[in-house]
Amino acid sequence: MNLLPTLSTNPPAALLSAVAALSYAVLAWAHPRLTAAQTRGVLAIAWLLHLLVLASGLLEHPPRFGFAPALSVTAWLVLTVYLVETRLYPQMRARWTLAVLGTVAVLLALVFPGSPYPALRSSWLPLHWALGIASYGLIAAAVVHAWMMQRAEKSMRLGASAETTLPLLTLERLTFRFVAAGFALLSATLLAGWWFSGTLNHGWVWDHKTAFSVLSWLTMGILLVGRWRLGWRGRTAVRTLYVGAGFLLLGYVGSRFVLEVVLQRV
Structure with missing residues (x-):
């Protein structure tokens, strides 16, 4: 049984994915040395590149989708929520974890681009997919917040400074x-x-x-x-x-x- 991955056959999309993953990786590596404004800027650039990667995959003819693109969209939605929340709650901190999540999601979708869908059995099926992916994103955001809540609670019990105040x-x-x-x-x-x-x-x-x-x-x-x-x-x-x-x-x-x-x- 062949378990080897199937790389994306779209060179521009592959290059864009590599650049997006590199942007996330740079943030994960350099964020302790960056100011808050620089961190937000790098994260915004990586987020935008990630969006372009997703759009290029969905706009292919025929479009491709699968487990890895679904995870990539979910990660992008979680990052979108985080970017909005940091405007409302500047003290929220989870950049390193989310940058690693973005790197892994983009690279996984590059290696496993999914299956082509030459024809849809119904014009309403994209609505079903959109609802499903949106539910993935919101529940994933809930999981991230629950994880942050656990870390903050543990830090309080140990008397250490929490990752988020x-x-x-x-x-x-x-x-x-x-x-x-x-x-x-x-x-x-x-x-x-x-x-x-x-x-x-x-x-x-x-x-x-x-x-x-x-x-x-x-x-x-x-x-x-x-x-x-x-x-x-x-x-x-x-x-x-x-x-x-x-x-x-x-x-x-x-x-x-x-x-x-x-x-x-x-």
Whole structure:
């Protein structure tokens, strides 16, 4: 079985991906020596190059998509949220981690550019994909905020300086806002998928992607109900969020990884 990656066959897009990944890598390496304004500038340049990489992939004829481009879009959405939030909360710090995330996501999409889609079975399918990717991005942003919340809480308990001076309650509130928004978009994604399955396949298709997506939806719903009715917070809430995000990751990304890399099928 051939497990070797398939590199992008679009030289300009490959060059652009390399430059975007290099920009993120430079930020990850040099951020301790950069001023806040310089860091924001380098991150903005890397973010813009990343956007151009995504656009070049989607504008190919035929367009390509797969597990790695999905992760790349998700990482870009998380970075978009971070750039907006740093304007509102300048004390938020997670640049090194997000720069590494951007580097890995761009390079992964360069090595595994996905499968070509010469024709769409429905003109509405891009809406379903957009809702799904948006839910990935919002839930990934919730995971990042939960991770930052854990690090800040641990630093407080140890009496050390935290990576972020943003109050814990603010981080917690932001985390659950992203969970709620991601849950809403995931609900819309599942409804759209159910409608498309009924239209195109004459019935709901229970495959691995659907099963894991429904499990993620149930887990996120339980988390929100637990927060609302039982006041869940701290480790219980964070662990439940991680489980739900893991199910969602196994949905599209996991199933496409198996098809594209392990089974070599498109």
